[in-house]
Amino acid sequence: MSIEEIHRRVLDSSAILDEVRAEIAKVIVGQDAVVRRLLIGILVNGHVLLEGVPGLAKTLIVSTLAQVFDASFRRIQFTPDLLPADITGTLIYDQRTGEFNPKRGPIFSSFILADEINRAPSKVQSALLEAMQERQVTIGDTTYPLPFPFFVMATQNPIEHEGTYPLPEAQIDRFLMKLRIKYPSFEEERAILDRMVTERELKVRQILRPEALDQMREVISELYMEEKLKEYILHLVQATRFPQRYPRISSMTGLIQYGASPRATIYLARAAKAHAYIKHRGYVIPDDIKEVGKDVLRHRIILSYEAEAEQISTDEIITRIFDEIEVP
Numbered sequence: 001m002s003i004e005e006i007h008r009r010v011l012d013s014s015a016i017l018d019e020v021r022a023e024i025a026k027v028i029v030g031q032d033a034v035v036r037r038l039l040i041g042i043l044v045n046g047h048v049l050l051e052g053v054p055g056l057a058k059t060l061i062v063s064t065l066a067q068v069f070d071a072s073f074r075r076i077q078f079t080p081d082l083l084p085a086d087i088t089g090t091l092i093y094d095q096r097t098g099e100f101n102p103k104r105g106p107i108f109s110s111f112i113l114a115d116e117i118n119r120a121p122s123k124v125q126s127a128l129l130e131a132m133q134e135r136q137v138t139i140g141d142t143t144y145p146l147p148f149p150f151f152v153m154a155t156q157n158p159i160e161h162e163g164t165y166p167l168p169e170a171q172i173d174r175f176l177m178k179l180r181i182k183y184p185s186f187e188e189e190r191a192i193l194d195r196m197v198t199e200r201e202l203k204v205r206q207i208l209r210p211e212a213l214d215q216m217r218e219v220i221s222e223l224y225m226e227e228k229l230k231e232y233i234l235h236l237v238q239a240t241r242f243p244q245r246y247p248r249i250s251s252m253t254g255l256i257q258y259g260a261s262p263r264a265t266i267y268l269a270r271a272a273k274a275h276a277y278i279k280h281r282g283y284v285i286p287d288d289i290k291e292v293g294k295d296v297l298r299h300r301i302i303l304s305y306e307a308e309a310e311q312i313s314t315d316e317i318i319t320r321i322f323d324e325i326e327v328p
Contacts, residue, residue, distance in 0.1 A: 007282030030188030046176025
């Protein structure tokens, strides 16, 4: 298929995403970048970890997305006393029949908000992450597929660490992106105030059927990406592991303990394609990779004690890598 044909297919199938974003904007103010990245996660069948203080409309964003996609939504509040069965479900004994019947948990929804995931112990975190990876849940001896689509947005509170169980690196690596949500600007907060002070319920229209995602994902997989851009992605990820091989960033050798995994390479390419798709292009450009690069890589780099002592953040490391690695 030629680039022109791919581009025409992209234009035809992606136009509706502008309607989706416009509908979400009726409710959500000033979070365009976050909404765009959540759409990328849905389009490439990935999940998103979001870090932000309370009160920044995280629940509202996901519930609004579910309404626009005409899909089910559940919010799960993670607490220290939560059990895996509270998420996945369990077997209930029926005295009348003498049999155990499955009772499905809240995980059997298309859009899941896992609120404060780091407040639950590791067994509970693993139960959710297994469902995210396998798209299925086993209750008793029976395995049940999860709904389509299945999208998880997990949140972490960056300012409270007491009573939390940080996600292990191997588990956090399964998230497509880690986003950092910021406070709204003065003008955005004024718009929020005007919109919410009346307590009038804001409704959105159902724009997309879940079945349309299959066609969109098929088109995204066919987007054209030059070999030079694939090599660019490989160099970016390799630079997080072996900065000494790149003269311009060799001074960062002692700052990174572990670099990004091969999953980062795959996710960065997929996210870049989805970003190009949202922009209605049938081909990937370097700006697509740069736009999503920090969100894909920030939770996959483990800094050394030296970097922490110098108060160097992963975002600073990634910014320097993108600045110094030559763009094709």
